[in-house]
Amino acid sequence: MAERKLEELVARLESVVQRFEGQGGAVAAHQASAPAQNAPAAAGGAGIPAIDTFVQDLANFQNLAKALNSPDIEAMTNAVVNAFKVANTVAVLQANSPKPSQVQLVKLKNKVTDQVNALSKYNNHPQYGPHYKAFMDYAGAALWILAPDPEASIKACFESGDYQALKVKNQKIAEQTKWIDSIAQALKRLAPALKPVFPVGVLWSAKGTLTFDDVLAKIDAALSSSGAPQQQAAPAPAPAPAPAPAPAPAPAKPAEEKKEAPKAAGPKEPVKVLKGSMWTVEHFVDNPEVRFAADEIGMHETIFIQHCKNSTFFIPAKCKAISVTNSEKISVEFTKTVSNFEIVRSKRVKVYCKETTPMINIDNSDGVHVHLSKDYQNVEIISAKSSEINITYTQDDGEYAKDIPVTPQLITKFDPATGKFSTKPYDMFM
Numbered sequence: 001m002a003e004r005k006l007e008e009l010v011a012r013l014e015s016v017v018q019r020f021e022g023q024g025g026a027v028a029a030h031q032a033s034a035p036a037q038n039a040p041a042a043a044g045g046a047g048i049p050a051i052d053t054f055v056q057d058l059a060n061f062q063n064l065a066k067a068l069n070s071p072d073i074e075a076m077t078n079a080v081v082n083a084f085k086v087a088n089t090v091a092v093l094q095a096n097s098p099k100p101s102q103v104q105l106v107k108l109k110n111k112v113t114d115q116v117n118a119l120s121k122y123n124n125h126p127q128y129g130p131h132y133k134a135f136m137d138y139a140g141a142a143l144w145i146l147a148p149d150p151e152a153s154i155k156a157c158f159e160s161g162d163y164q165a166l167k168v169k170n171q172k173i174a175e176q177t178k179w180i181d182s183i184a185q186a187l188k189r190l191a192p193a194l195k196p197v198f199p200v201g202v203l204w205s206a207k208g209t210l211t212f213d214d215v216l217a218k219i220d221a222a223l224s225s226s227g228a229p230q231q232q233a234a235p236a237p238a239p240a241p242a243p244a245p246a247p248a249p250a251p252a253k254p255a256e257e258k259k260e261a262p263k264a265a266g267p268k269e270p271v272k273v274l275k276g277s278m279w280t281v282e283h284f285v286d287n288p289e290v291r292f293a294a295d296e297i298g299m300h301e302t303i304f305i306q307h308c309k310n311s312t313f314f315i316p317a318k319c320k321a322i323s324v325t326n327s328e329k330i331s332v333e334f335t336k337t338v339s340n341f342e343i344v345r346s347k348r349v350k351v352y353c354k355e356t357t358p359m360i361n362i363d364n365s366d367g368v369h370v371h372l373s374k375d376y377q378n379v380e381i382i383s384a385k386s387s388e389i390n391i392t393y394t395q396d397d398g399e400y401a402k403d404i405p406v407t408p409q410l411i412t413k414f415d416p417a418t419g420k421f422s423t424k425p426y427d428m429f430m
Contacts, residue, residue: 061077064175077179079135079139082115084141086219087142088222093218094202095205098212100212104212108145112142112143116140138183149201154187156277161187270287272290274301281304285308286309293316294317304325314334315335318336327346330346330348330349331350336356345364349365352371356379359381361382362383364386370391372391373393383406392404
């Protein structure tokens with residue numbers, strides 16, 4: 001079952017935990033208990049040829065970044081590399097580890113997104129804003145480990161990243177272009193190389209001897225190796241100065257500067273564009289009706305809604321997935337998704353599902369209100385680092401049921417039967 005695209009974002013983001021239930025097939029039994037001797041620490045080398053080659057590509061990516069002699073460029077590079085350290089480690093260990101639970105899969109997703117979030121300080125940066133958008137997409141490709149079609153997942157990310165990278169290349173700085181091209185080309189080689197190894201995604205091993213904690217420990221060890229992103233980057237170099245003002249026309253020059261300043265701080269133009277199989281919808285503010293036509297959406301298309309505020313979106317046709325990121329006070333009414341609906345780093349979001357979606361992921365968000373249809377029984381809702389989540393559904397009489405709050409609280413108790421502490425959701429109504 002090959003799906004064409006994977007949403008995200010990241011931060012675009014960004015990225016999404018896919019359903020594994022019902023997927024059959026066998027995974028290639030490539031295993032490696034330690035990194036290859038010649039593999040750079042920057043990538044967490046593996047014994048799988050496709051991963052080993054990608055390790056070398058990441059090392060080249062880092063070397064080109066160092067040659068640019070910019071702490072900010074190195075920090076962005078390391079954030080991307082760290083996201084793939086997580087993916088590379090999972091690729092190695094999956095053949096010797098049982099399939100994680102849905103909650104554990106969310107933890108794996110967060111391991112990737114935590115690395116990508118190191119890029120967030122460059123959002124709207126006067127010099128590195130375009131780099132930020134490109135790398136959010138490129139780093140998001142590391143979530144292929146959670147996708148049922150890794151090749152399509154990676155391809156979707158580098159296509160979107162290439163679009164953003166054009167703004168960097170337009171600066172016509174040869175060494176910088178070579179640097180950003182290196183990661184784009186690496187992903188383009190990785191996508192088809194993974195196809196024969198993981199044709200239907202990472203399936204793990206029922207007889208694996210590694211626990212999920214073992215996998216997390218290996219990931220943490222890879223992240224602590226050289227090449228970790230800088231937590232406190234040096235101040236960014238100031239943007240190239242404008243031509244020195246002539247002293248004579250003093251009154252005219254300040255007037256020009258006053259005209260330019262508001263433009264730089266003004267709101268961005270709304271964007272609603274389809275590229276490949278991905279819709280980018282961003283910067284809509286105070287718009288009560290952002291509507292898609294039913295015949296312009298395909299079931300293999302993913303819709304990314306990001307950086308929007310106080311707006312309502314209508315998606316009347318079946319699509320692959322929908323992702324809402326970095327948005328506030330928005331409503332999304334949709335018919336049906338093949339994969340899932342995701343909300344990341346957003347506030348006060350209302351979701352109206354007219355038919356069904358297999359899964360709703362809510363990550364690092366507050367004030368989410370989910371309205372489900374009569375087919376609510378088949379929907380799974382996974383939340384992490386979120387609060388004020390309420391769920392309602394359509395009853396037989398057509399009215400919505402009373403809101404059901406999703407508690408963010410957990411309780412940990414010692415279980416005498418297992419001799420271990422166990423953690424479960426705390427039901428405040430018991």
